[in-house]
Amino acid sequence: MRLLLLAPLFLFLGGCVTNPGQTENDPNTGRLGADQNYESLSNTYIQLANEYMKRGDYATALNKAKKAVQRDPNNGNAHLVLGLIYEQLGENGSANAAYQRSLEVDSSLEVDSKNPYALNAYGSYLCKLGEYQKALPYFDRALQNPLYQTPWVALANAGYCARKAGDLSMAQSYLLKALERNPGFAMALYQMAEVRFAQGRYMSARAYLQRYREVAKPTAQMLYLSILTERKLGNDD
Structure with a gap:
């Protein structure tokens, strides 16, 4: 992303x-x-x-x-x-x-x-x-x-950058603020799904991915994360 x-x-x-x-x-x-x-x-x-x-x-x-x-x-x-x-x-x-x-x-x-x-x-x-x-x-x-x-753009970019730096807590803080400003911002929704997955919070990751699909077309990267998430939740189908 x-x-x-x-x-x-x-x-x-x-x-x-x-x-x-x-x-x-x-x-x-x-x-x-x-x-x-x-x-x-x-x-x-x-x-x-x-x-x-x-x-x-x-x-x-x-x-x-x-x-x-x-x-x-x-x-x-x-x-x-x-x-x-x-x-x-x-x-x-x-x-x-x-x-x-x-x-x-x-x-x-x-x-x-x-x-x-x-x-x-x-x-x-x-x-x-x-x-x-x-x-x-x-x-x-x-x-x-x-x-x-468009402050949600800078907030989502900061969240992405913090996650790449390995600081999931900071990334989550930025991304939640981005979604407060723009609840349908696809980039922030996907990034939050990645943060939740990295935190082991797979039900929450699924929820953010579902919200993403409501506002944007699925990408190969998003679909792959969806597969990984469902496997963690025991849904091999």
């Missing part, structure tokens, strides 16, 4: 301000609480990069993302999309640099360190590399922004 890096593009575009004179960021929400300029050329290139990335055309997506950065080097989301593309291409050094740049804050506050979508993306990237302890604080920072529209 893969990490979920981002919400739809229109959500994390809210983390960008392209007006050079706009520096009045809220200390808790960053640019999500500031006036936005969605019609800037930089944001247009970001949208194009996102569309080409979804189509699997990473060469064109990379070209558009680079143009977004060129048009506005202080657009944090331009660096964020650039990082996502580099990550998909396996260019980890360039991806890391782009992610870090998306979260920097310079003296004029032209890049946003409180963008929850960028924080979630960078945390997911670190978790993918096996840097679990480094990743978790980025999810926590994303969750501190009260304007974050």
